[in-house]
Amino acid sequence: MSTERRALPAPSDELRAHLPAIEPDRQVTDWGRSERVEGLMDRTLYDWLYHYWFRCEVEGIEHVPSTGGALLVSNHSGALPPDAAMITKAIKEEHARPRPLHLTVEHFFKGYPGFSMLVAKVGGVPAHPANVHRLLADEEQLVLVFPEGRKGTEKLYKDRYKLRRFGRGGFVEAAMRARAPIVPIAVVGAEEAMPIFAHMSLLQRMTGLLYFPLTPTFPHFGLAGFAGYLPAKFRIRFLEPVATDGWGEEPWQDRGLVQTVADDIRSRVQEELIDMVAHRRSVWFG
Amino acid sequence: MSRILVTGVSSYWGGRLAQALERDPDVETIVGVSPRDPTLELERTEFVRVGTQHALLRRIVQAAEIDTVIDSRLVVDSLGASPREAHETNVIGTMNILAACGGPDSPVRKVVFKSSAHYYGCERDDPAFFTEAMQRPHPPRTRLESDIVEAESAVRGFAERNPQVTVTVLRFANGLGPDLDTSHGRVLRLPAIPCILGFDPRYQFVHEDDIVGALEYAVAHDLPGVYNVAGDGVLVLSEIASLLGRPLAPILPPWGTGLAAAGLRLAGVRIPEEMSQQLRYGRALDNRRLKAAGCTLRYTTREAVQRFAEDLRVRELRRGEGAPYRYEHEVEEFLRYSPSVRRRAERDPDRSAS
Numbered sequence: 001m002s003t004e005r006r007a008l009p010a011p012s013d014e015l016r017a018h019l020p021a022i023e024p025d026r027q028v029t030d031w032g033r034s035e036r037v038e039g040l041m042d043r044t045l046y047d048w049l050y051h052y053w054f055r056c057e058v059e060g061i062e063h064v065p066s067t068g069g070a071l072l073v074s075n076h077s078g079a080l081p082p083d084a085a086m087i088t089k090a091i092k093e094e095h096a097r098p099r100p101l102h103l104t105v106e107h108f109f110k111g112y113p114g115f116s117m118l119v120a121k122v123g124g125v126p127a128h129p130a131n132v133h134r135l136l137a138d139e140e141q142l143v144l145v146f147p148e149g150r151k152g153t154e155k156l157y158k159d160r161y162k163l164r165r166f167g168r169g170g171f172v173e174a175a176m177r178a179r180a181p182i183v184p185i186a187v188v189g190a191e192e193a194m195p196i197f198a199h200m201s202l203l204q205r206m207t208g209l210l211y212f213p214l215t216p217t218f219p220h221f222g223l224a225g226f227a228g229y230l231p232a233k234f235r236i237r238f239l240e241p242v243a244t245d246g247w248g249e250e251p252w253q254d255r256g257l258v259q260t261v262a263d264d265i266r267s268r269v270q271e272e273l274i275d276m277v278a279h280r281r282s283v284w285f286g
Numbered sequence: 287m288s289r290i291l292v293t294g295v296s297s298y299w300g301g302r303l304a305q306a307l308e309r310d311p312d313v314e315t316i317v318g319v320s321p322r323d324p325t326l327e328l329e330r331t332e333f334v335r336v337g338t339q340h341a342l343l344r345r346i347v348q349a350a351e352i353d354t355v356i357d358s359r360l361v362v363d364s365l366g367a368s369p370r371e372a373h374e375t376n377v378i379g380t381m382n383i384l385a386a387c388g389g390p391d392s393p394v395r396k397v398v399f400k401s402s403a404h405y406y407g408c409e410r411d412d413p414a415f416f417t418e419a420m421q422r423p424h425p426p427r428t429r430l431e432s433d434i435v436e437a438e439s440a441v442r443g444f445a446e447r448n449p450q451v452t453v454t455v456l457r458f459a460n461g462l463g464p465d466l467d468t469s470h471g472r473v474l475r476l477p478a479i480p481c482i483l484g485f486d487p488r489y490q491f492v493h494e495d496d497i498v499g500a501l502e503y504a505v506a507h508d509l510p511g512v513y514n515v516a517g518d519g520v521l522v523l524s525e526i527a528s529l530l531g532r533p534l535a536p537i538l539p540p541w542g543t544g545l546a547a548a549g550l551r552l553a554g555v556r557i558p559e560e561m562s563q564q565l566r567y568g569r570a571l572d573n574r575r576l577k578a579a580g581c582t583l584r585y586t587t588r589e590a591v592q593r594f595a596e597d598l599r600v601r602e603l604r605r606g607e608g609a610p611y612r613y614e615h616e617v618e619e620f621l622r623y624s625p626s627v628r629r630r631a632e633r634d635p636d637r638s639a640s
Contacts, residue, residue, distance in 0.1 A: 018574040020518035023588055030520040030570070031414060032488050110567060111410035113484025113540035120486075120522075130413035130420070134572075 016138050031102070032120035041122055042089070049082065050089045053231050054189060057286065058090045060238035063183055066097040069136035070241070071175040072144040074185035075163055075269055076152030078194040079213040082229055083187045087144060088123065090236050101142045102135050106150065108210055129174055136178035145171045147262070154199065154211045160191035161277055163270045169262035172244070173252040181241040184265050186272035189234035192283050233286035235276055239268060287314040290505065291352040293383055294320055294359030295333060298466060299400065301326030302498045303358060307505070317350055319343065320359075323613035333618065338379040343386035347394060354396040354505055355387050360437065361430070362402035362458070364558040365469045369429045376433040377440070384444040387451070396452045398504045399441050403459045403516070403571055404431050408563040414488070415572040418457070418512040428559045445510075454504045459516035459571055460564075462590045463494030464597035469561050475598060478535035479527050480555060480565075482543055486524050487568030490516045493585035493593060503581040513579065514571040517587035523565070529588070530595045538565070 020030065027035045050056050064070065076083060088101045104127035109115040125131050127145070135141045146152060147166040155164065175182045196213040203219070204212035212219075217228035242265060244251070251257055280286060290307060294300040295318025307313045308329050316331040318324065324333055336342050338359075346352070359379055361372040380399075387394040406412070407422045426432035438455060445453035460470050470491075473479060481487075492500075492515055500515045527534045538546045538557075543566070547557045557565070573583070585593065621627055 014578055015574045018577040020573075020586070023519060023586065026519075026521075026525070026588065028522055028525055030488075032486070032520070032522050032568075034522075107411040113482070115484075116566075117484055117486045120488075125414065126411070128411065128413045130415070130417070134415060 019138060028121075031125055033100070033102075033123050034121040037118075037121040038123065041085075042092075046085050046089050049229070050086060050093065053229065054082070054086060054193065054234035055286070056086055056090060056234040056236060058094045058236045058238070060240075061090065061094040062096075063238040063241055064091060064095055064142070065181065065183075065241070066095075066099075067140070069140045069178055069180035070142050070183055071132075071136060071171060071178075071180050072101070072142060072183045072185055072238075073171060073265060073269070074144065074146055074187055075161075075273060076146035076148045077155070077160065077187075077191045078153060078229075079196050079211075079215050079218065080194060081146075081153050081190060082193050083190040084144060084146075085122075086190075086234055087185060087187070087236060091142070099142050101144050103144045104132060104146075106210070112208070129170065132171075132174040133178055136174065136180040145174075147171050147266075150210055154196065154213070156199075157191070157195035157197055160195070161188070161273050163266055163273070166262045166266045169255075169258040172258045172261045172265070176244045176247070176252045176258070179245040181243050182261075182265060183241045184239040184269050184272075186237045186239065186269050186276060187234070188237075188273065188276045188280065189232040189283075192232035193229040193234075195230075232283055233280075235280070235286065237272055237276065239272060287312060288354050288505070289313075289315040289350060289352050290317070290354045290356065291347060291350070292316060292318045292331070292356045292358060293338070294357070295328075295331065296320035296322040296324050297358060298325065298494075299358045299497065299501070300324075301328065302494070303356060303501050304328050304331040306498050306502050307331075310502075310506075312506075315350060317346060317352065319346065323615075325611065325613075327611045328618075330622070332622065333613070338375075338382040340382040340385040343383060347386055347392065351393045353393055354398070355383070355394055356398045356400075356501060356505060357383055358400045358501065359383075360400055360402065360434065362404060362434070363468050364428075364430050364560065365467070365472070365556065372430060373433050376430075376437045380437040380440050384440060388444060388448050392448075394451055396454070396505070396508075397441075397444070398454045398456070398501060399438075400501065401438055401441075401455050401457045402434055403457050403514070403569060404560055405434050405438055405457055406569065406571075407431055408560070408567050408569045410567055412567065412569065415570050416514065417572045418514055418575055427563065430558075430560055452508050452510050454509045455512045456500055456504060457512065457514050457571070458497055458500075459490045459492045459514070459569075461494055461497050462491040462594050464594065464601075466494045469556060469558055471594075473555065473557065473561070474526070474530060474532075474594065475601075476532070476555065478533045479523070479530070480537050480550065480557065481523055481534050482538040482540055482562070482565050483536040484540050485566050486522045487565055488520045488522055488570050489526060489564070489568055489587070490520050490570045491587045491590045492517050492583070493590035496583045496585055496590075499584065500576070500581055507580065509579055509581075513576040513581075514573050515576055515583075516571040516573045517583060517585055517590050518573065519587045520570040521587055521591065522568075525588075526591050529591045530598060538562070540566075 105124040148164040151164040198214040
């Protein structure tokens with residue numbers, strides 16, 4: 001961590017001017033994101049999931065800024081989490097000025113065959129502090145992080161909607177350095193879309209995957225079962241942004257402040273989740 | 287007026303750089319040293335066949351009052367040299383050349399060191415864009431990488447001990463161009479491009495002309511410190527294949543890649559270790575520091591690949607055209623020093639008069 005911290009470039013408007021120009025003939029960005037693959041996934045899968053399968057309902061989309069970098073922070077769940085794709089789609093469908101959303105993923109995905117090809121194509125970026133900084137501060141893009149990480153996705157059905165620890169507050173530090181606002185998000189429905197009943201550690205070790213879950217459709221229906229989501233009703237609530245530029249020159253040096261902000265955001269998302277689950281009359285119809 | 291020493295002048299880079307410097311009227315003298323004969327035709331560069339013995343180099347530096355030393359010898363591809371030779375060139379050679387340039391009585395005021403992006407290595411948890419200040423997250427994986435890291439630390443030590451000398455380190459991304467012979471160039475010229483199943487790595491290239499251009503820029507301007515040199519833009523391998531009009535052949539398995547690469551070597555396709563790492567994880571550099579220093583690169587990564595593709599289409603037609611250059615010591619001596627030879631400066635006025 002210490003080397004990475006030293007390695008981050010100082011925020012500089014001078015260097016921002018030297019970002020490479022966009023080559024209009026290309027369909028792939030410098031991050032490896034492919035318009036073509038993303039469009040294909042959107043047309044064949046996400047559009048249908050968003051409108052008909054999960055019937056997503058979105059609140060507070062105006063909290064996502066139209067310009068400048070912003071860090072979106074959400075709860076995370078489901079064995080093959082559908083929440084990231086649905087948040088991306090929500091911004092695309094509902095926002096007045098839709099922008100691409102970059103999703104930070106574990107380094108694991110860059111090293112695993114197949115995932116390595118696909119995850120980057122649909123907007124996944126390895127969760128390296130330097131990557132987040134470049135996206136937020138230099139390129140002024142939207143970045144989505146799941147501070148729970150895999151602690152969130154691997155939790156069992158009985159623990160649903162209980163937020164895990166929010167890492168070490170790295171996301172707050174990244175936002176502070178980039179002086180970008182943090183937009184917390186609460187998502188209800190993903191927990192029921194692909195619940196995990198148990199983990200099979202032997203198969204996990206054999207495949208080298210992050211985890212090997214037992215879900216309603218996996219592994220007994222094979223890989224196809226991995227995409228078999230239950231039709232839970234999705235509700236995505238964007239909460240009021242937290243500004244990170246009002247705490248002085250280098251607020252990230254104050255570890256206490258970073259932790260406090262991270263805990264505040266976590267408890268806001270947790271309270272929102274409790275509220276949303278309390279008002280939900282049916283898992284399937286909302 | 288500068289007086290320049292180019293090491294490794296027999297390499298493609300050294301030769302191209304010397305040719306470029308010859309055209310610059312501000313360059314008074316160019317001395318090229320190398321243990322091997324030059325491979326490109328040089329006009330006024332004086333070639334001295336010498337290895338990297340620091341005592342000999344020091345005498346040359348002192349006698350010719352060299353103020354700028356460009357070290358372009360670094361082996362950055364395990365294609366042409368055995369690990370032992372590469373170590374000898376990269377580590378021992380660098381130490382000797384620095385020893386010849388240092389000290390209070392040395393006339394040297396500038397050292398330009400050609401390094402490589404292999405300095406950063408290539409791992410799973412790398413950042414998407416390396417900046418100059420970043421350290422590699424893991425210890426070097428290959429001999430070549432650890433040699434480059436060691437050579438750079440020798441250069442850093444030299445810069446600290448000799449504050450009167452401007453030391454520039456240029457870290458180049460993979461070079462690409464019609465005349466350049468590298469592992470990557472060879473693989474991209476194959477009828478199908480081998481890749482690792484399930485991976486589509488990010489790649490960045492720098493055109494051969496831009497490599498020379500960046501070295502020249504560092505000679506003409508004062509750029510203390512480290513600079514990444516890479517074309518703008520990062521392509522994925524599948525994009526490169528479609529620009530070249532070649533199919534991708536996912537013949538390397540994701541597990542046991544080294545074994546399969548060894549098998550391919552028997553078939554004549556050499557994929558060195560540092561390249562198989564790049565075929566898996568890819569690598570890109572942040573070139574903004576160099577651009578902010580005023581150096582412009584003429585080709586983006588995409589344009590470099592396009593130029594390469596254009597050459598690929600006419601390569602067969604060009605084969606055999608023009609005999610390769612051969613260095614003949616006596617002829618070169620005659621052309622440079624004989625009173626019978628009329629220099630270009632003397633010839634040109636005649637031509638314009640007639």
